[in-house]
Amino acid sequence: xxxxxxxxxxxxxxxxxxxxxxxxxxxxxxxxxxxxxxxxxxxxxxxxxxxxx
Amino acid sequence: xxxxxxxxxxxxxxxxxxxxxxxxxxxxxxxxxxxxxxxxxxxxxxxxxxxxxxxxxxxxxxxxxxxxxxxxxxxxxxxxxxxxxxxxxxxxxxxxxxxxxxxxxxxxxxxxxxxxxxxxxxxxxxxxxxxxxxxx
Numbered sequence: 001x002x003x004x005x006x007x008x009x010x011x012x013x014x015x016x017x018x019x020x021x022x023x024x025x026x027x028x029x030x031x032x033x034x035x036x037x038x039x040x041x042x043x044x045x046x047x048x049x050x051x052x053x
Numbered sequence: 054x055x056x057x058x059x060x061x062x063x064x065x066x067x068x069x070x071x072x073x074x075x076x077x078x079x080x081x082x083x084x085x086x087x088x089x090x091x092x093x094x095x096x097x098x099x100x101x102x103x104x105x106x107x108x109x110x111x112x113x114x115x116x117x118x119x120x121x122x123x124x125x126x127x128x129x130x131x132x133x134x135x136x137x138x139x140x141x142x143x144x145x146x147x148x149x150x151x152x153x154x155x156x157x158x159x160x161x162x163x164x165x166x167x168x169x170x171x172x173x174x175x176x177x178x179x180x181x182x183x184x185x186x187x188x189x
Contacts, residue, residue, distance in 0.1 A: 004184060006120075007070075007074070007075075007120040009070045009071050009072070009120050009121075010069055010070055010071070017069075019069070020069075021135070021155055022068050022133065022134060022135035022155040022156045022182070023068055023134065023135055024068050024128070024129060024132055024133070024134045025124075026071065027127075027128035027129050027132070027134070028068060028070070028187075029070055030124075030127070030128040031070075031120060031124035031125055031127070031128060032119060032120055032124060033069075033070060033120055033124075033125075
């Protein structure tokens with residue numbers, strides 16, 4: 001999972017944030033300090049079963 | 054005898070967030086629990102070192118503004134995090150080492166400490182974790 005810095009309290013805004021050991025990433029996201037760079041993807045539509053007997 | 058003094062002006066991060074501008078007191082104490090090993094025949098108590106249980110006590114001026122004190126700490130209470138403390142804001146070096154407590158626990162978080170005519174200042178204690186120090 002990749003994150004970007006969203007607050008100058010953490011570093012340069014827009015830079016990639018790489019959490020070191022022991023950092024509570026969920027708390028940083030909840031506080032608005034970092035954002036995930038991965039956008040949620042739409043799930044594929046279920047494929048139609050074309051096998052007709 | 055020569056002395057070396059410096060103006061106390063530490064920098065502090067909590068969970069990687071720089072809260073130096075909200076902090077006015079920080080005390081990092083390294084603690085190794087004492088286990089008594091006094092045996093029969095001894096005339097004084099003796100101890101051996103047990104588990105490490107260091108603490109960082111900080112006083113922070115409270116702020117509910119975005120990405121300030123409260124938003125840094127609200128999701129940390131009851132969890133483990135990493136804190137760092139450096140004697141001065143100068144670059145990390147042998148004469149300005151940075152101390153780190155990795156995996157220390159925040160048990161309590163005062164939400165409001167209100168007094169008429171006074172700033173809202175909260176005291177926090179981070180307990181445990183692995184202590185390390187770096188000079189570069």
